[in-house]
Amino acid sequence: MIxxxxxxxxxxxxxxxxxxxxxxxxxxPPVALDMACWALFAAALDLLLGFTxxxxxxHAAFWGGSAYAAALIAVHSGLPFPVAALGGxxxxxxxxxxxxxxxVRLRGIYFAMVTLAFAQMVYxxxxxxxxxxxxxxxxxxxPRELFGLDLSDSFVFYYAALPLLLAGFVAVWRVVRSPxxxxxxxxxxxxxxxxxxxxxxxxxxxxxxxxxAALSGLAGGLFALGHGFASLESVYWTxxxxxxxxxxxxxxxxxxxxxxxxxxxVELNDYLVTVGFDGIGIVTGTIFxxxxxxxxxxxxxxxxxxxxxxxxxxxxxxxxxxDTQDGAPARxxxxxxxx
Amino acid sequence: xxxxxxxAAVVAAGATVAGCAxxxxxGGGDDKISDGKVVLAVLNDQSAVYADLSGKSSVExxxxxxxxxxxxxxxxxxxxxxxxxxxxxxxxxxVANSKAxxxxxxxxxxxxxxxxxSAAALAVAGVAKAKKKLFMDIGAATTELEGAQCNKYxxxxxxxxxxxxxxxxxxxxxxxxxxxxxxxxxxxxxQDMQKNFTAAVQGAGGKVIQSDPAPFPNDNFSxxxxxxxxxxxKPQVLGTxxxxxxxxxxxxxxxxxxxxxxxxxxxxxxxxxxxxHSLGPDALAGTKFTDAWYWNGSPGNRAWADKFQAKAGxxxxxxxxxxxxxxTQYLEAVQRAGTDGADAxxxxxxxxxxxxxxxxxxxxxAEDHLLLHDVSLAQVKPASEVKEPWDYEKILSTIPADQAxxxxxxxxxx
Numbered sequence: 234m235i236x237x238x239x240x241x242x243x244x245x246x247x248x249x250x251x252x253x254x255x256x257x258x259x260x261x262p263p264v265a266l267d268m269a270c271w272a273l274f275a276a277a278l279d280l281l282l283g284f285t286x287x288x289x290x291x292h293a294a295f296w297g298g299s300a301y302a303a304a305l306i307a308v309h310s311g312l313p314f315p316v317a318a319l320g321g322x323x324x325x326x327x328x329x330x331x332x333x334x335x336x337v338r339l340r341g342i343y344f345a346m347v348t349l350a351f352a353q354m355v356y357x358x359x360x361x362x363x364x365x366x367x368x369x370x371x372x373x374x375x376p377r378e379l380f381g382l383d384l385s386d387s388f389v390f391y392y393a394a395l396p397l398l399l400a401g402f403v404a405v406w407r408v409v410r411s412p413x414x415x416x417x418x419x420x421x422x423x424x425x426x427x428x429x430x431x432x433x434x435x436x437x438x439x440x441x442x443x444x445x446a447a448l449s450g451l452a453g454g455l456f457a458l459g460h461g462f463a464s465l466e467s468v469y470w471t472x473x474x475x476x477x478x479x480x481x482x483x484x485x486x487x488x489x490x491x492x493x494x495x496x497x498x499v500e501l502n503d504y505l506v507t508v509g510f511d512g513i514g515i516v517t518g519t520i521f522x523x524x525x526x527x528x529x530x531x532x533x534x535x536x537x538x539x540x541x542x543x544x545x546x547x548x549x550x551x552x553x554x555x556d557t558q559d560g561a562p563a564r565x566x567x568x569x570x571x572x
Numbered sequence: 573x574x575x576x577x578x579x580a581a582v583v584a585a586g587a588t589v590a591g592c593a594x595x596x597x598x599g600g601g602d603d604k605i606s607d608g609k610v611v612l613a614v615l616n617d618q619s620a621v622y623a624d625l626s627g628k629s630s631v632e633x634x635x636x637x638x639x640x641x642x643x644x645x646x647x648x649x650x651x652x653x654x655x656x657x658x659x660x661x662x663x664x665x666x667v668a669n670s671k672a673x674x675x676x677x678x679x680x681x682x683x684x685x686x687x688x689x690s691a692a693a694l695a696v697a698g699v700a701k702a703k704k705k706l707f708m709d710i711g712a713a714t715t716e717l718e719g720a721q722c723n724k725y726x727x728x729x730x731x732x733x734x735x736x737x738x739x740x741x742x743x744x745x746x747x748x749x750x751x752x753x754x755x756x757x758x759x760x761x762x763q764d765m766q767k768n769f770t771a772a773v774q775g776a777g778g779k780v781i782q783s784d785p786a787p788f789p790n791d792n793f794s795x796x797x798x799x800x801x802x803x804x805x806k807p808q809v810l811g812t813x814x815x816x817x818x819x820x821x822x823x824x825x826x827x828x829x830x831x832x833x834x835x836x837x838x839x840x841x842x843x844x845x846x847x848x849h850s851l852g853p854d855a856l857a858g859t860k861f862t863d864a865w866y867w868n869g870s871p872g873n874r875a876w877a878d879k880f881q882a883k884a885g886x887x888x889x890x891x892x893x894x895x896x897x898x899x900t901q902y903l904e905a906v907q908r909a910g911t912d913g914a915d916a917x918x919x920x921x922x923x924x925x926x927x928x929x930x931x932x933x934x935x936x937x938a939e940d941h942l943l944l945h946d947v948s949l950a951q952v953k954p955a956s957e958v959k960e961p962w963d964y965e966k967i968l969s970t971i972p973a974d975q976a977x978x979x980x981x982x983x984x985x986x
Contacts, residue, residue: 261670261674261678263669263670263673263674264670267666267670360758360759361758363760363763367760368759368760368763369690369691369759369760369761370690370691370694370714370716370760371665371691371694371695373694373695373697373698373721374698374721385702387673460666460669460670460695461669461695461698461699461702462665462669462694462695462698464664464665464666464691464695465691466664466665466666466691467666502667503670506659506660506661506662506667506671507659509618509658509659509660512619513619513662
């Protein structure tokens with residue numbers, strides 16, 4: 234039993250890696266890239282939502298802001314695409330600094346509303362600054378190059394972008410498992426006690442916010458480069474909403490749940506568009522409602538609980554137990570819990 | 573073990589089926605027609621705001637074009653096997669971009685048609701250029717398609733912001749309404765319209781007293797409507813560049829404030845017959861606008877509209893007719909070229925002059941791939957004059973093709 238539990242983690246990680254490598258063979262490459270980018274976005278958002286307890290409703294500003302920054306770098310400088318994508322991520326981090334500084338003092342719904350307001354400001358600037366961003370028409374004709382190699386084939390670009398995306402996942406994973414990540418969890422569960430223990434709570438929250446924004450930016454930049462353009466929709470609030478939905482579907486505070494949620498939403502969208510069903514919102518909405526009502530821990534969270542119940546070895550909260558290995562707390566906040 | 577065996581069997585069966593399906597397709601095609609058939613794909617909004625305007629009914633229009641082509645050429649048809657596909661882009665540029673790639677690559681589309689809204693159209697134009705396959709845009713209004721972002725494989729078919737603004741701005745000003753107050757939605761389309769409209773009004777000897785940007789989307793226009801009568805000099809006409817739901821709101825509020833009784837007429841930048849249908853003709857009666865095509869505009873239009881109605885159950889909007897025309901002209905070009913190779917077909921399309929159910933006095937301009945054709949200045953009839961369903965427009969005048977559209981933009985290099 235112990236052995237099988239020890240073997241489960243590397244096995245799961247290996248399966249995930251194989252899946253990431255095989256994805257463009259299984260589904261249409263541009264859709265595979267969308268999936269991978271959204272998955273990183275969801276994981277980055279979960280870092281904030283699940284592990285710091287901050288529900289940001291303005292992450293479109295970082296995803297989309299980086300999309301435009303990366304696209305502009307690629308168009309005007311002709312630098313190879315990883316530089317453009319990382320430039321976008323840096324831009325997102327810099328943008329997150331003042332926004333985070335002003336908003337992490339707030340809690341719950343106030344934090345969500347303030348981040349939403351900042352994201353709408355970014356949307357407004359992008360929409361109005363037409364000479365730079367193309368306004369509603371978007372920024373078109375973004376090249377995808379790597380040392381003279383043309384990567385406009387989505388299949389090739391997927392593999393070129395995958396190392397960056399995987400690095401992003403590793404970063405999220407490392408942060409969550411680090412002592413820093415543990416402090417974040419303690420802040421989420423009891424900020425007053427964390428403060429009393431001498432941790433500067435707001436500075437920790439700000440750092441988590443900036444990290445989450447930078448990784449969202451990395452995903453958004455690669456998304457824009459992958460499509461060859463940045464669109465106004467990427468900074469619109471629906472993008473923030475979609476990312477939150479993916480995290481909730483997959484399971485808040487589970488890290489890999491967001492990946493599953495992203496895969497599900499992107500694939501479902503693509504499938505429904507392909508079969509020509511015109512009520513996409515109804516289907517995704519219904520699934521969302523069912524998951525929220527019946528499986529409050531999301532898909533991944535519920536699956537893990539079931540597995541734990543079957544092996545009968547669930548020791549919630551105990552350090553080193555299977556459940557908290559990836560930093561997932563015993564008290565995963567449910568959807569209805571104020572965060 | 574048993575389960576594993578079953579999985580293996582299913583995989584093997586799947587591989588066999590796939591192998592069989594691949595066989596005849598790969599071997600059966602001749603060199604002139606790629607993959608043995610010509611594939612037309614309609615990519616448009618079938619679930620969001622433009623679904624009523626074009627959507628699935630335009631797929632029907634393209635099917636009609638294929639049927640007419642087959643009936644016309646019979647055994648002599650170069651494209652013996654023609655397939656029509658359709659896909660929904662939900663009015664999202666990212667989806668349009670992915671779907672267009674999929675249509676060209678996986679479903680072997682030779683041409684993509686329609687693609688409303690500018691951002692989506694520009695995204696698909698980029699795909700067409702990269703894949704070296706044809707794209708005829710009908711649904712989008714931006715002049716960027718034949719301006720700085722034009723390319724060899726992209727055609728713009730039907731209308732654009734210049735045509736809308738000049739048709740209405742120029743004619744209404746020359747008819748005596750010299751002073752204008754313009755309200756426009758503050759995004760790319762609205763800004764372009766405002767610029768073009770102002771140029772048209774000034775070119776015709778009129779004056780724009782003021783133009784105000786409105787947020788987009790917006791449902792309260794009272795600020796602008798209350799301000800209009802107080803401007804000095806008082807404007808004779810309110811030019812609105814709003815479209816869709818915003819237009820509906822603005823017009824309802826315009827009627828509530830009774831601005832027409834106060835001597836301020838209404839001119840609309842972009843209006844589709846589906847807008848009149850949903851608002852009712854009385855709400856818009858007397859409004860002037862430029863229309864690319866009206867189903868009851870001529871006996872020829874009407875004859876085609878009757879055929880369309882028999883298939884689709886409603887009167888066609890102009891994008892419906894334009895989709896029919898674009899598909900027809902594409903198939904005719906394939907016929908003349910004797911192949912569906914993109915470069916050969918483009919050579920046949922460039923500079924081609926023709927007349928059909930949609931386009932009169934038409935030329936596809938070789939310099940920028942913009943379709944030039946006669947357009948109409950229309951006025952909405954009051955309900956008392958409406959004689960049959962969808963009978964909403966009175967055609968005031970025809971704007972000839974060479975004046976309706978802008979001169980070729982030197983920024984466009986094909």
